[in-house]
Amino acid sequence: MLNFELNDNQRMIRDMIRDFAIKEVEPVAAELDESMGFPEEAIKKLAQLGILGMTVPPEYGGQGMDALSYSIVVEELSRVCASTGITVAAAISLGIGPILLNGNEEQKQKWLPDLAAGKSMGAFGLTEPGAGSDAGGCRTTAIREGDEFVVNGTKQFITNAGHASVITITAKTDPSARRGHGISAIVVPTDTPGFKLGTKENKLGIRASETYELIYEDCRVPVANLLGEQDTGFQTFMKTLEGGRISIGAMALGIAQGALDKAAVYAQEREQFGKPIAGFQAIGNMLADMATEIEAARHLVYNAARLKDAGRPFGKEASMAKLYASEVASRAASKAIQIHGGYGYTKEYPVERYYRDAKLCEIGEGTSEVQRIVIARQVLKEYVL
Ligand SMILES: Cc1cc2nc3c(=O)[nH]c(=O)nc-3n(C[C@H](O)[C@H](O)[C@H](O)COP(=O)(O)OP(=O)(O)OC[C@H]3O[C@@H](n4cnc5c(N)ncnc54)[C@H](O)[C@@H]3O)c2cc1C
Structure with a gap:
């Protein structure tokens, strides 16, 4: 595999996490997937x-x-267990992200040290039962009463909520404003009276990543917990998602690479017609397609991350990376099952887990259809007549 011109620190972190993932994460991945257990130890x-x-x-x-x-880091963890990959990605880019992006000095000092140390986690509550792709259709309200907001509403599909000490949510602070307007980003500690966890989802894939419904009933939060200006929270969330899309791209890339790892080994071990199946051109073609697409996905994901690091616009590139890498992950996991034949369809081998996990990447943090909308909008801006 190419080094992709990583610097010494990046190489060191990659090698450290690769080693950690193989020793500490992979051995328990199947069991946690089956039991929907949270990867506490890792x-x-x-x-x-x-x-x-x-x-x-x-x-x-x-x-x-x-x-x-x-x-x-997200790629290497997801290469063996996408649930662990997304748990880390959501904690960093969705839990910490909005506070880092839009918190004032006092808010950063208050919440970031504990989140950074992993003493607790943060989560990100944008999606609602009636507002998914149409996140601007937020119905949760936060009505100001003196020095407090009174929050009422329901959030849906919130990652890491069961382990979160704070959840940044979107809520309509100006209920009379039109769709996508009058929305604020508010940090709600999970020990606030009036907040409770709803249903924990029983999912197709990433089963060891917890996904909860959140319920807010007359939940009173200090106005000091508002991130940024009142009524501008939707922009904070959209900006956070731009960064989050790089991590879903990285997660997808890890799943695809993991699927190739397993398939390339199996193809050389499994014999039919008196020789390893890797010797059949049909199998070689699948491996070649997987490796080629993974290489292209890695370029897109690393490029988006590098643009972010350089302080340059990266929204279109993050969406491209997420869109492409997600679809590559699904194709690669499907081919990995095909290469494993009937055994790939059983829980004896991990490729069926990769197949289930990959699908989430085409949905979470904006579906593939939404990524295409974001990319097309940017492309058309480049061709203004
Ligand atoms: C495991 C998991 C974890 C998640 N974690 C979080 C989290 O931590 N925080 C959070 O806020 N959310 C989270 N989500 C929510 C996720 O971001 C949404 O599920 C996603 O944005 C899609 O919304 P929806 O499920 O309501 O689907 P819908 O928006 O109802 O979409 C249904 C279908 O219609 C398509 N569609 C919708 N609008 C359009 C359009 N304009 N043009 C073309 N097609 C369209 C979609 O692409 C999709 O195919 C999570 C979801 C899952 C499954």
Whole structure:
């Protein structure tokens, strides 16, 4: 595999996490998938290694590392267990992201050190039962009463909510404003009276990543928990998602690479017609297509991360990386099952888990259809007549 011109730190982090993933994450991945168990031990150890705070500046207790290193961490974890990959990605880019992006100094000092140390997690509550792709159709309200907001509403599909101490949510602070307007980003601690976890989803894939419904009933939050200006929270969330899309791209890339890892080994071990199936051109073609698409996906994901690190616009590239890598992951996992034949369809081999996990990448943080809308909008801006 190409080195993709990583610097010494990036190579070091990649090798460290690759080793950690093989020793600590892979051995329990199938069991956690089956039981829907949270990867407690791995997350605890990753927190001790400083990974949960890797993108947080040192003044708030983090490591101040770049987006490419972070993407590589998500990729390497997802290569053996996508549930662990997304748990880390959601904690960093969705839990910490909005506070880092739009918090004032006091808010950063208050929440970031614990989140960076992994003493607790943050989560991101945008989606609602009636507002998914149409996230601007938010119905949760936060009505100001003196120094407090009174929050009422329901959020849907929120990753890491069961382990979160704070969840940044979108809520309509101006209910009379039109769709996508009058929305604020508010940090709601999970010990606030009036907040409770709803149903935990029983999912097709990434089953060891927890996904919850959130219920807010007259939940009173200090106005000091508002991130940025009132009524501008939708923009904070959209900006957070731009970065989040790089990590879903990295997660998809890891799944695709993991599927190729397993398929390339199996193809050389399994014999039919008196020789390893790797010797049949049909199998070689599948491996070649997988490897080629993975290489292209890696370029897209690393390029988006590098643009972010350079402080340049990266929205279109993040969407391209997420869109392409997600579809590559689904194709690669499908081919990996095909190469394993009937055994690939059983839980004896991990490729069926990769296949189930890959599908989420085409849905979470904006479906493939939404990514195409975002990309097309940008492309058309480049061709203004
Ligand atoms: C496991 C998991 C974890 C998640 N974690 C989080 C989280 O931590 N925080 C959070 O806020 N959300 C989270 N989500 C929610 C996720 O972002 C949404 O599921 C996603 O944005 C799609 O919304 P929806 O499910 O309501 O689907 P819908 O928006 O109802 O879409 C249904 C279908 O219609 C298509 N569609 C919708 N609008 C258009 C359009 N304009 N043009 C073309 N096609 C369209 C979609 O692409 C899709 O194919 C998570 C979801 C899952 C499954």
